[in-house]
Each structure stands twice: as structure tokens, then as C-alpha cells.
Amino acid sequence: MKSQTIRRWSFVHTWSSMICTLFLLMLAVTGLPLIFHHEIDHLLGNSPELKQMPADTPHLDLQQLVTFAEAHRPGDVMQYFGWDDDDPNAVMAIMAPTAGTEPNASHTFMLDARTGEAVESPSANGGFMMVMLRLHVDMYAGLTGKLLLAFMGLLFVVAIISGTVLYAPFMRRLAFATVRSDKSTRVRWLDLHNLIGVVTLTWALVVGVTGVISACADLVIGAWRNDSLATMTAPYRDAPPLEQRAPASRLLDIAEASAPGMKADFIAFPGTRFSSEHHYAVFMKGATHLTAHLLTPVLIDASNLRVTAVGKRPWYMSALGMSQPLHFGDYGGMPMKVLWGLLDGLTIVVLGSGLYLWWVRRRATAPTNMARAEVSR
Amino acid sequence: MKARHSSAWRVFAQPMWIGVLTAAGLFAALLGDGGWDTLSWIGMGIPAVLSARGLLAR
Numbered sequence: 001m002k003s004q005t006i007r008r009w010s011f012v013h014t015w016s017s018m019i020c021t022l023f024l025l026m027l028a029v030t031g032l033p034l035i036f037h038h039e040i041d042h043l044l045g046n047s048p049e050l051k052q053m054p055a056d057t058p059h060l061d062l063q064q065l066v067t068f069a070e071a072h073r074p075g076d077v078m079q080y081f082g083w084d085d086d087d088p089n090a091v092m093a094i095m096a097p098t099a100g101t102e103p104n105a106s107h108t109f110m111l112d113a114r115t116g117e118a119v120e121s122p123s124a125n126g127g128f129m130m131v132m133l134r135l136h137v138d139m140y141a142g143l144t145g146k147l148l149l150a151f152m153g154l155l156f157v158v159a160i161i162s163g164t165v166l167y168a169p170f171m172r173r174l175a176f177a178t179v180r181s182d183k184s185t186r187v188r189w190l191d192l193h194n195l196i197g198v199v200t201l202t203w204a205l206v207v208g209v210t211g212v213i214s215a216c217a218d219l220v221i222g223a224w225r226n227d228s229l230a231t232m233t234a235p236y237r238d239a240p241p242l243e244q245r246a247p248a249s250r251l252l253d254i255a256e257a258s259a260p261g262m263k264a265d266f267i268a269f270p271g272t273r274f275s276s277e278h279h280y281a282v283f284m285k286g287a288t289h290l291t292a293h294l295l296t297p298v299l300i301d302a303s304n305l306r307v308t309a310v311g312k313r314p315w316y317m318s319a320l321g322m323s324q325p326l327h328f329g330d331y332g333g334m335p336m337k338v339l340w341g342l343l344d345g346l347t348i349v350v351l352g353s354g355l356y357l358w359w360v361r362r363r364a365t366a367p368t369n370m371a372r373a374e375v376s377r
Numbered sequence: 378m379k380a381r382h383s384s385a386w387r388v389f390a391q392p393m394w395i396g397v398l399t400a401a402g403l404f405a406a407l408l409g410d411g412g413w414d415t416l417s418w419i420g421m422g423i424p425a426v427l428s429a430r431g432l433l434a435r
Binding site: 333 | 384385388389390391395397399400406407408409410413414417418422423425427430432434435
């Protein structure tokens, strides 16, 4: 590689990383507890626990659950019901003053599907883990914060690519995984930066790119509403406002009949950003491991419970769906979570050592330039 | 030209295999549990172990 080419890549690597490093450090630090949010919530006693009851206790129907939810939060309306594979007796309920209320102002709690008893889920509405989540997702700055973090993620990808290019000239005379710990501190950390950077490259790229996609979720969902959902609900564009909502009781049976072999992931009640003013939207997930991350909406007319459309999923919704497990690291058991945490920690080491290397070189080049000036005089 | 090509290969051969294994592991765990999960632990364990060895080298 020509020395001028190296200098150019070096410039790209230095500046793309300089700009994103502090944000990436924040993301890596807040991301660490988020990997283990299930375990931490449990330890803090913040995860809702349902009563022990005989295993075959029947479930209430959905409209009965709606009634219990509305009694628990008078003045609020239903936004979503969601299901969790971990506990088939639990239904997550999300309510807010209006169906269109933005997600951060909603209230999340759990309903016991057998009794209708509401169990509060403190960590879903506030507390330490919520602070971590908000910092990680949007730094409390809404869409602006998300898009800023998405941009930082893109710079991170640029830093990874330019770093990989620079790996070649640095390693030309060294065997793979050499760490010269007998030389200066700087040389040791340079070798470690190169080694850890290159072995964690694939993981960091995957987490970086899926993070950027997730940070753009609002835009992706907006595109889905304008494109897919608008087409499916076109016949209702000039329909009068919904007056009487038909009971939610049979929604799951209706949706399962229209999407055979699939399972309900969540229901969006009329008026939310995942439904229309005139529809219940039941989001069905595939039955296999892979397709469980891909959702298909079944739109059900909220006045007469007729299925009006079974959505085709645009490519960007598939990308958003697949990005989630690949960003969260929650799809391969506890060992995967631990490894995810370790690789996250190693990313912190790469970021920190990069910052250190930049700092020493800057200090080292300043006097050298002066010395050169002296010589040329 | 040929010499330069082989030096790039020499530098990137091992990182490339590690990257391929990590990617295969990340994808494998999406397909199922059990053995598929184990593949992901291997794919992610390799970078973790190599990094730890580097950090501990004295």
C-alpha cells in the first residue's frame, strides 16, 4: 500500500472514530445491562409474577381481559395486547389516554389471562433499566436522538471498514495475534487494538448495522403505514368514524383462521400506529425459529369482525424484524448473553485503546513537528 | 504483484476464517435451539478467547 493511501485511510479511520467514540462508549455501557434486563429485573423484584394455579386453568376471553384492563386504568384506552412465550398465562397490556398516544407516554402492565388480575410491571414504565433503555435508544431526544445515534452507528461502520484496511500495513511483518508486551505501553495497546478489533469485527458489524436499522424503526414503521397499511385500508379512507367497537373476544381465532400455522404476537387496537381507525390488527408470527421474528398483520374490521386484509410484509419490515434478535443477542440462551456481554466489553476496550492511541500519537507528533521545524531552520 | 497478493492473504486469512465462523454462529442460532445455539457459542467464543489471550499475554 502506498504511504499516501495509508495516510488517507488513516485520516478516515481517525475522524470517523473520533466523532462516534463517545456515543459508542455510551451505547456499549448502557447496552451491557440491557443484555441481561430479564435477569436484572428479576433480581430487583421488578418483574411481574403471576399466581400459581392448576396448569389447565382456562383462560378468559379477550373482551373480558379488555374489561379488566379498563377497570384497572379508568380513563385510559387499550392500545395493545402482547404475548410472551415464557409465560402463556401472561398478557402484556399497553394503555394510554388515547389510542394514538406516543409509546413513551403509554402504561405497560401484565394481565393474568386466567383471572384478569392486573399485575404492575414497574420496569416497563420507569426505573434504572428504563433510564438505560432511553439513553441507549434515543438519549431522551425522541426521533432526533434516534437519528443522531443511527448516524453515529454509520460512522462506526466506516471506522470498522477503514480500520480493517489499515490492519494490513500494520500486520505485514507480524504474525497473527502478536502482542508485543515487551515493548512500550503504546505498542502493546496498538497490537491489542488491532487484534481485538479484527477478531470482533463481524460481531461489531452485525450489532452496528442492526442497531442502525433499529434506530430507524420510526421511519420504517412510518413507511409501512404510508405504503402497506394505507393500501390495505384504502376502502376505509372516507368511512365515517368507528362508533361501536365489536368485542375483542374471538380476535385470535379469527386471525389464526386467516393465517394458518402462525401464532399471535400482539394485537393493535383501533387507532394505534400499528392499526387503522377502523381495524383491529393482529400481528402473527411464523411457527419456525427463523420466521418467529417476522410478523404478518391480519386486519379485522372493528365494527363487524370481518377479515379485510392479510398483509404482505415489505422487505424493510422483514429487515427490521430480523435486526432485533441480532442486535439484542437474546436468541441463543444464557451462554450467548454472556458472550454478547463479553464482546460488548471488548468493544469498549477497542474504543478506549483507540482513544488512547490517538492521544499518545498526538502528544508525540507535536514536539516532533517542532523539532523538524528547528532542523529545517 | 503476486507477492503483494499473497501477503494480503497471509494477513487476512485468519481474521477471515474467524469472521466466517462468527457469522455462521450468529446465523445458526436463528435457525433453532440446542446444537444450533452451540454453534453460535463457538462462533462468538473464538473472538472472546483470542482477545482474552492477547490481553493476558505478558
